[in-house]
Amino acid sequence: MFCSRRILIGSEDGRCSRLLHSPYLSHNCQTQNTVSSLQPRMKTLIFLVVVGTYSTAAERHTITYIETAATGWNESPELTEVIFVNRQEFVHYKSSLKKMVPKTEWIEKTVDPEYWERERQRNIHSEQAIKAHVVWLMERLNQTSGVHILQWMYGCEWNEDTEEVTGFEILGYDGRDYVAFDLKTETYIASAPQAVITKHNWDRDKTRISYKKYFLTQECVDKLKNFVNSGRKSLMKTGKITRFRAMDTIFI
Secondary structure, eight states, rough: OOOOOOOOOOOOTSSSSOOOOOSOOOOOSEEEEOOOOTTTOOSSSSSOOOOOOHHHHHEEEEEEEEEEEEOOTTTTTTTEEEETTTTEEEEEEEETTTTEEEEEEHHHSSSHHHHHHHHHHHHHHHHHHHHHHHHHHHHHHTTTTOEEEEEEEEEEEEEETTTEEEEEEEEETTTEEEEETTTTEEEESSGGGGGGGHHHHHHHHHHHHHHHHHHIIIIHHHHHHHHEEEEEEEOTTOOOOOOOOOOOOOOO
C-alpha cells in the first residue's frame, strides 16, 4: 500500500504543481513532501518527488506511462517513453533506438515476444503524433525557436481488494500543466488559458473520449493486472522508498 505520494514540479516563477518526470531533466528528488523554489535564472527546471512506501498487503497497483518529446535540443532523443509499474521502471523507449528496452529481469522473462513489437509500433505512432502536437503548440503560442518540451503522462490504478479502477491523463508543456482528462465527467480540464481551445476540441471528439475511457478503465487495467501477477515478488517490497530516475541535465 502507498503510505504517501506526491508528484511536484518547480516552474520558472517558483510555484509548484503536479506534473511529470522527464528523462532529460534535472534530478532533484527528495524524500519529503515539499520542493524548494527554483532560482530565478532558470527558465524551466522540472523535478519530481515521489514519496512512497510499500507494505506486503496487495491493495493498490498503478501503471504509469510517461512520454517526453523535446525540440530545439539536438542532444536529446525526439521521444522517450518510460513505463512504471508501482513506480518501478520496467520498460524504456528511445526514438533514436526504435526499440523497447526492458529494465527488470521479470519483464524480460514473462512477456511474450510479440509484446515488444506491439509496444515498439505504438511508440513509433506516438512519436509522429506528439511531434505534430509540439509544432501545433509552438504555432499557437507564437514560438518559433528555443527548447520546448511536451510531456504526456497517463495510466491507471487498480485496487486488488475492491476491484475499483481509476485512470488519469495529463498533458504538460514547458514545465506547466496544460490539459488533463477527468474520467468521471469524461471531459478535459484546461490548466492554462491557451489550453481552452484544445479542451473544447477534444471534448467534442466523442471518438477520442470513448477510446480514452476504454483504454483507462479496461485495456490499461488488463495490462496492469498481468504485470502485477508476473512481477509480484519484485513489485511488492516492504518499506522501500521509490523514486523516478532522471538525467543530470538542466536548462539554464
